[in-house]
Each structure stands twice: as structure tokens, then as C-alpha cells.
Amino acid sequence: MAQSLNSLEALYQAFDGMSVEGGWHRRTPALWPEPRKNFVPFRWRYADVKPILDAAGRLVDHAMADRRNLTMTNPVQGNLYATVRTMVAAYQLIKPGETADAHRHTPNALRIILEGRGTFTVVNGVRVEMRPGDVLLTPSWAWHSHSSNGTDDCYWVDVLDVPMVHLMEGMFFERHPDKLESRVADADSSPIAFRWEDSVGRLEKAATPANGMAEREIQLGDPALRTVALHVQRFGADFKSELFRTTANSLFTVIRGSGRTWVDGEAIEWSMGDVIAIPAWRAYRHEVDTESFMVRASDEPVMRAIGMLREEVLPAQPEAQRRDASGVVL
Ligand SMILES: [Fe+2]
Secondary structure, eight states: OGGGOOSHHHHHHHHHTTTOOOGGGOSSOSOOSSOOOOSOOEEEOHHHHHHHHHHHHHHSOGGGGGGOEEEOOOOSTTOSSOSSSSOEEEEEEEOTTOEEEEEEESSOEEEEEEEOSSEEEEETTEEEEEOTTOEEEEOTTOOEEEEEOSSSOEEEEEEEOHHHHHHHTOOOEEEOTTSSOSOOEEOSOOTTEEOHHHHHHHHHHOOOOTTOSSSEEEEESSSSSSSOEEEEEEEOTTOBOOEEEESSOEEEEEEEEEEEEEETTEEEEEETTOEEEEOTTOOEEEEEEEEEEEEEEEOHHHHHHTTOOOEEEEOOOOGGGGBOTTOOBO
16 A cells, blocks of 8 residues: 555545544644634623513423523524533523423533522522522532422523533433422522622622723632633723733623623623623623623633633724724724
8 A cells, every 4th residue: 555655646545544634734724823713792682582582481381491491592603502612591481380390410500580589499409599680500410490489480591511511522411300309498598599689799899800891890609610700790880891802701691781892893782681792812892881780601710720711901992993904803
């Protein structure tokens, strides 16, 4: 065989049958100078999604309550699921009297409650009420279920690290053999529940973050989950942040207020309940109209653990200067 490999063409033909590729002959490069712009910045508007979720509440069977959610699929070509590379977000609705059966999975999950009272989550046998502004954690492999005994429809934003688990091939999932955990104790405070009033109280005394991306900022947990960090940010009316980029992928959920986030020279308008995806290494800044609160979920703990967290505050630039000569957004 070696004798017949006397031309590059013959060499490349030989590659095909052996699942090898020459490092000088790659069809796509393996290394590049800085993070590529794969996933795109995007905003999901709660006001647009809510009627669809309500319709799903009427049309999709109650037994599917744990899956009756709307996944925020990043609109980059070829993507079918993830919101940013490592995380997925979804809007979920639980109606009065409904129960989502207990299950557990290796992906970490959290919920950011938008509206409605009278809904409870049970995590490893501890039942806590979920109220607007609260953030509830479901760590990897913890049993969890939800139920509503109130009169409100309850809406929340789920964030999970499922796309990262897919990448790392670590997925395990199972349903509880008895549908629900049999021993359940009620608790108002729990390490898995961050109450809105506590966050507001802590923000009163919190410092301005060093990167200038909020007026005040606190972290929930340290970090909240092994793969996901949570920060609650407060912005006074007319607040303007620095221009910043980080290798961490971020998902912002607007708890209250309105404004816009500039990314790559484009303004993304937002208001209560909206979710904004800011993929890694996109320079962004916030411009707030009314006093606002956002919860930022990011993969910072993962990036930090593997030595790949890079962050920088950039010099402020007029938006027009961030386009090249042909008008392409840089
Ligand atoms: Fe789950």
C-alpha cells in the first residue's frame, strides 16, 4: 500500500477509509484567535410568549405539566434546542391544581418565578412555596416535583445546563417510582430557595460591581450550582453600564423595569419577564429607563474551574464606530 501512496491525491483517498485527517488538510480549522460568534444575542419577549403558553395550557394535557414549557431556542442556524452554548431556558406554566410528577436528572436546574402564588416545589422531600422574584434551585440528581394548590396560574423561567451535559455525555434521567416523594416536610427557608425580599434587602447594602455592569449586585449562593452562577442586579432609573465582555455565557431575566441592552451595535429592548441571551465574548452594555432588576444566570463556575474565564471592560465607543467601513457590525 505504501508504494501506491505516491501522490497527495492518493494520500487523501487513503484517509477516507481510516477515519484520519491530516492536520494540514483540515476542512475546518480547530483553533482560532478568540471566541467565535456562533450563538446570537437574542431576546424572548414574555408578553409575546405568554398567550402561547396560555393556549398550551388549554390544549396540552395536564399529565404533561412538567413538559408544558416553551424552550427558548437560539435562532442560530442549525440549533434545535440550546439558548446559549451551555444552557437552555424555558418559560413554564403550572395551572391551579396541577402537579408535575417527581423525577431527577444529572443536569442542574433553577427556576426564576415571574407571576402567581400558591405553587410549591418539592426538592429532596422539602416543600417550599415559589413566589414572584424567588429563585429556586434543583441541583444535579435531586428529586423534584411541583404542584399548585392556589388559584393563580404560575409562570416561571427555567434555566438548565442540559446543553453542557449533552456535550459531556453525562445524561441520566429517571422518574420517581411512586410518582411523588412520600415523605415531604414543609419549609419556608431552605438552602435551595432565594427569596425576593431577601435579595432586595441584600441589594440595599450591596456594592457596585467592579465591572460597572449594574448599580448594585449580589450573588445567590457561591456559586448557586456547580455549573451555574446567579447574580441579582439592580439598576436605578437612567443607569448606563460600562461596555463589557466575558467568556461566560449569560442569560438575563428581567424581574422588573425596562430598558435596552446594546450588543454589537444593536439595541435589544426589554421589560418585565423578558429573557436576553448574551453569548460568550459579545461586548454588551445596559441602558435602563425605569428602576430595574435582573437575574443573570451564567456558566461562570465552569469557565472559572477550567481556567477559561476572561473578562474585560472595554472603552466606551459610539455605536457607529463599531461597524467596519462597509457597515458590517463588528
Ligand atoms: Fe426536572
